[in-house]
Amino acid sequence: MMKKALFCYLPILMLTCILTFSVTAQTITGAWKGKIGNTKVELKLVKSGDSLSGTSYYYISKTNYRRYSVKGYFDPETNAVIWWDDWMIEDHSSRAVMGTAAVDAQLSVADFNCPGETVMLLDGTSNKKESKDADKKNLHLEKITAPQFTDDWDWVIENYTVGANDPYIIDSINQLQGSTPYPEEKQIPIQTIPAPVLAEQPAPAPAPEPKISTTTKPSSPEEKFASRKKVLQTVIPVTAETIELRFYDNAQVDGDSIALFLNGRLIFEHIRLTEQAYTIKIKASDLGADNELVMVAENLGSIPPNTSFMVAIVGDKRYEARLFANENSSAMVRIVKQ
Structure with missing residues (x-):
């Protein structure tokens, strides 16, 4: 009887183990909160393959913030994480948040580590994404379960933790929040030159004085x-x-x-x-x-x-x-x- 009961519960136990392994293996997915330098940050990341998608908030308060779409990569072998602010979605900030939006989009590099059973951290550095030589600021983020800012990514993260990792949903939200615009190539219209009208040729004029060429040399x-x-x-x-x-x-x-x-x-x-x-x-x-x-x-x-x-x-x-x-x-x- 006991063997029969154990046999009945075995599939449930196996499923629980699989789900637990799946969730713990994908723990980079979630909401993170902390600071880059002195700036408060809330970050939401969702892993799909080796790629990361999500959103970032740089804020002073819940009504004074700047929000970006985020792209990045996670290496599960080294626990190295890299992400950057791809496109600004919202700007409800004073200049005190970070400065000028176009200048202060960040690129961050961090290590994902778990010093305790319930503590997960991202520690590394961050600087302006448009210049590798910009001053680097220390980055420290801790994983949280109750983000301050609410958006579509909350629903994705919630479903992700129970195994509903649908790439279509992730792509759809990425499209909704936008990305860096990519200009399409446009064919230059062909100019039609009218045929010259033949007319009686005047007597040839005296040869002009030779002129020094003023053609601009192409830039190197x-x-x-x-x-x-x-x-x-x-x-x-x-x-x-x-x-x-x-x-x-x-x-x-x-x-x-x-x-x-x-x-x-x-x-x-x-x-x-x-x-x-x-x-x-x-x-x-x-x-x-x-x-x-x-x-x-x-x-x-x-x-x-x-x-x-x-x-x-x-x-x-x-x-x-x-x-x-x-x-x-x-x-x-x-x-x-x-």
């Missing part, structure tokens, strides 16, 4: 790099010895040409983007802890702006991003060693 890639704003478009965490980068034309092949700078130094130029990958490899030993790869548009092709589809292969991980650049801005990728 270095000059374009220095004069254009760098806009962060994605972040790549590096845990392998080599990073392989593949660049394609993102849309119709239209003659786009780019130059690449690593930490301010020109490493490749005159890269013509096509449907075939232009591949470069970078050794991790040649990188610092935090690095900036900048894609500069050498031209805009026949369909502006200059757009690229980039694939990064780091060990057994693959990252993808659409990059865009024009005459005013260049695409920046932060490459962070973990």
Whole structure:
């Protein structure tokens, strides 16, 4: 009789163990609260594969805050976490919260650790996402069960903990809260030049004095790099010895040409983007802890702006991003060693 009862309860016990393992294995998902420097922060993260989605609040009070959509990555093997403010959703703040919104979106790197059964922490550093050289501030966040700010992510987190991890729901909320706008290429209209009207030719005029050419010399890639704003478009965490980068034309092949700078130094130029990958490899030993790869548009092709589809292969991980650049801005990728 006892064996029969045990047999009946065995599936329930197994299911409980599976659910418990699933929940504990995904504990990066949830709400977090603490500080970056002296700024109060509430962060909500949801894990899908190795990727993170969510939202961040920088606040003084519940009515004085700034909110961003968040993207990031989590490495379960090292418990390394990296996330960044992708797009500002709401601004109900005074300048005292963090300063200027466009300048103060953050990129954060932290370790996920559990010093106790019920205590989960994120400890690391954070700085302005548009510059690796900006001052880094200490980051300390603790996982909480009752967030101060309510939004759609609360429902996702609640369902996630009981195993209802639906990627469609996560993608839907990401679309609702928006992301960094990506400009579409627009075909430049062809100008029709009317045929010249034939008329009686006048007597030839005396030859004019030769003029000195005043044609402006095209700017070099270095000059374009220095004069254009760098806009962060994605972040790549590096845990392998080599990073392989593949660049394609993102849309119709239209003659786009780019130059690449690593930490301010020109490493490749005159890269013509096509449907075939232009591949470069970078050794991790040649990188610092935090690095900036900048894609500069050498031209805009026949369909502006200059757009690229980039694939990064780091060990057994693959990252993808659409990059865009024009005459005013260049695409920046932060490459962070973990």
